[in-house]
Amino acid sequence: MSAVLTLVERDAGVLESTSLQALTLGRRLAQRLDLPLHALVVGVGPPSASMLGAYGVSVVHIGEHEALDGFAPKAWARCVIDLAASLSPAAVLAAGTDRGQEVMAHAAAELDLPLVANTIDVEPADGDRPWLLTRQRWGGTILEQATLEAEIKLLTVAPHALSAAEATTRVQPTVETFAPGLTEQDLAVRVRERVEPGSGRISLGEAKVVVGGGRGVGAADGFRLLDELAGLLGGVVGCSRVVTNAGWRPHADQIGQTGTRIAPEIYIACGISGATQHMVGARGAKRILVINTDKDAPIMTHANYAVIGDLHQVVPALIEEVRRATGR
């Protein structure tokens, strides 16, 4: 065993926050095993080496191939498999994003090894005890301890469950490129086309301010108020599952276990009771401000701030106050 390997993802050349979280868990594991931390970057573009060095990565491996400019899950998995074959890592980690889960599932299937998804802690074997992992179930509502016995430990790291932290000592990593042995089958499923959103649109998952609406909004046109408030704050509108099931908003706006996970500076939740499925999606919010008529609603146990009142009266007053404060 030579290293702990972490697959990282980038968006427009910048390392994803979820990948930094995976690197943090990877480094913790590497320290426990007394092994170096390596990173795998797939595709073209600069290797983000200095940032990776700040997280304690000593070697950055770049899987390079002309066919890797568009995303192909099995081709990414091939990079993991080829590198694992030459490196014999103790463990391979990836962020538990859509891509991370998918790529690692393909790698695990091909290697016929277990894959532990949504891990938040890892303890290597100790005497007779095999590796012990803590992972999220039910989107993090319940945790599971599981043992893992496998030649290479494959795991994904639950997004936004642990905070990313740089290493105490910065490393200047070496960069090594390799060409994965891609087969035609590895490229059979690949992104044929990307449809970009309208310009200037902020995505729910990336927004710094999210204004959410639930059953209490009452009807589809009730969301006009929330749209206006979100617009003033440079944020976006989200909603609960009740709202998408009623057809008031498209599913793309749903915050929750089966919708979008948000991570804003502040989440303003209006008329939302706080079902578990919804709160799982809001866990990444730094602050939660609740506007609700019911001071005993379950969402209050998750809230930092609360206004007790009808959103149909509170939100217009808030819009006016924000306008006054900003002159917008």
Place this chain on the structure above:
Amino acid sequence: MQVLVCVKRVPVIGGRIVLTPDEQEIDARYLGFTVSPHEECGVEEAVRLIEGHGGASVVLTLGPPEAEEQLRDAMALGADRAILLQTDGADWDPMATARAITRTIRDQESANGAFDLVLFGNESADSCGHQVGVRVAHALGRPCVTGVKAIELGAGGVVARREAASGWEVFEVPLPAVLGVKEGLNLPRYPSIPGRLKAKKRPLERISPEPEPGGQQKVRLMHPPERRNAVEVLGSGPEAARRVVEVLRKAGVL
């Protein structure tokens, strides 16, 4: 065409979850059961595809005998027949689950011809393992797209779209294929009373597979450390707006 959709019976969890004394399961004695929202959309999509193109939709689950309830629910929405891979109720790991489903698909296909599409929920509601569909696709040598929120059949196979960090990623794969689908794919219908009555008579095949576990084993379940926020009540009604603005300032968003 033939479409197979795989679902998993899970408890409807409320606000507060109680674990069994042995910490192996959620105490579901007082809970109802359902399938995940992703899988509800999978069932709806299978039914719509067959309504549009003819053929048969089949629903499959691996679970305890009581999972017949979820299979009947799916048939009440229009699935034509069901397969129950019956277990003693203990949770199977993802590798064991994928192996049992793969074997069943092979057996079914040698008797009834290929499933053009096999649909899975992107991840189960309870275990959230994100891999059974991919493993089955791999074992069957079929293309697989996960995270799918739109499906369109065309001459070249199936066009599947999924949400990316910004915008959509579009894939096109030939049939037969495996798709991991997400809620938002469609808006599932409600079961009708005639649908429920018909579902009682639709065929349900029971198979008792032997588990072939992988190397991942559940030790115990536990509650996450409680994060109790002290809520600061800013006020009641519209008068609280000024205090909210202060909070927005503090958060650095104004």
